[in-house]
Amino acid sequence: MADSQIHVALAGNPNCGKTTLFNLITGANGYVGNWPGVTVEKKEAKLLSDKNVTITDLPGIYSLSPYSPEEQCSRDYLMSGEPDVVVQVVDATNLERNLYLALQVIETGLPVVVALNMADLVEKNGDKIDTDKLSKKLGCPVMMISALKNKGIKELFEQVKKSAASKGQVPEHKFDSSIEDVLDHIENNLPASVPANKRRYYAVKLFERDADACKLINLTKEKAARVEELVAQCEQDCDDDAESIITGERYGVIAHIIDECLTKAPAKMSTSEKIDRVVTNRILGLPIFVVIMFCVYYIAVSTLGGTVTDFTNDQLFGTDGWYVLGQGRDAYDEAVEAAGDDADSVDPAQYGPYVPGITTMVHDALVAGGTEDGGLVDSLVCDGIVGGLGAIFGFVPQMFLLFVMLSFLEDCGYMARVAFIMDRVFRRFGLSGKSFIPMLVSSGCGVPGVMATKTIENEKDRRMTVMTTTFIPCGAKLPIIALLMGSIIGDSSTTAAWISPLFYFLGVFAVIASGLMLKKTKLFAGRPTPFVMELPAYHFPAIRSWALHVWERCWAFIKKAGTVIFASTVVVWFLSNFGSYNGSFGFLPAMDGIPE
Incomplete structure (x- = not known):
């Protein structure tokens, strides 16, 4: 740990609260990039309470067995020697599934601190976890936390700093004696250069015939043959393949740990299960989703959002201006109507607390500063830039x-259910429910939507999702939709109220139609892969995390779509105001004789 710097890796399953913890402890102000050679997102940031601590948020995975880019990146990083300590985030409401990855991380020999997240839900469910006994069984510190409620975080990182000073640990958990005998023999065949705390890890990997471990250890032919003989004999005795044997042994260890450390409350139907009986109902699920999405776009685009957008365009950035709390608006409208053709001579400031639009204020400031009224600078600044x-x-x-x-629906857990609901629909045109998540992300921005397809394991499904996702209306397409609405329906607010949501469903229809066509081609023919995904419990999103998600998406829209819109506006201004007249090229409004 040079210069007292501590590098902490955050590991955990999807939906265990790892990202919520990362956002909480770092403020989500950090570097976001890709792991080398792949398009898997890499998040890294400084701990808010201690800038000497760097946090790396590893991809959410279920195993360190490298079957996906996310698993490969996580394992490579853990074994690179860069992290000083690993915080293994565990969903305390589902220990059996989460402890599988925890055991694998502990086997790496790195200093590990297990953070049992969602402690508030464990307490609410009436369950009890003996953290002291669990710590002894795992051979590493175990802390109860709630990232959502910001509880136990300070104590967690006090323990992290203590663990970072250690040199790692030898895993405490043991498998069946027959398996342990083989692992002991493999350890004895490892080179002396392998550290004591990592010998168990490499022995297990060689038992599993892990290709990367075999290349790294590079045993002599005699030792490699002896290891293969031992593993083959064990497979014959257990009537199973090596990897499945280790998987079964790990789950056996987990079952023993849970029996001794977890006391479950009497089983009863949870609130999430009661809600799911309605929203995931085979008949009601899809109509409920359609109604919810219609309401989302109806509010955001057609009604409330449309009203605020009109105010921003016409009053705030336009020339109309506005009256504070509407005081004086009626009197001004009456004066304009009475003035008739001389309406421009009516001063709105005489009728109430009036605030001119930004364009008007900038124009007046330029003219007051000596800029020519309607000249090149005035036109560029007011019409082009503003x-x-x-x-x-x-x-x-x-x-x-x-x-x-949309962020609320995602964070509360509903969108995970929608993926299952849509699986029945998507399957009809060659995709699985996993394609829904990238399409949902694309409703905000198409670029991260395409990147989100990396979670789809099947290459055929992934490629088809990338091709069809582009039809989903995203933030950059909404201005185009608005322009089309204006040209087609004019000022009809009644029609506008339903036409905007209709564009969203037209995008979905385009996805379905293109999917059906692609499904008929040889490249995409075949049955879609089975869809398996965890359903997180319903919960009200953490306000901080919710706000960060909204901010990140809004900022992405301003940077990406905003850059194009701004540049296009300036280009249109240039094309509208510059041209040739009587054989000369220049600023048209300044040329004498040009017809207005």
């Missing part, structure tokens, strides 16, 4: 409301 900014921020209210509602 107009471009207005075009960007005019859509921010709609995007904000859309992301607020």
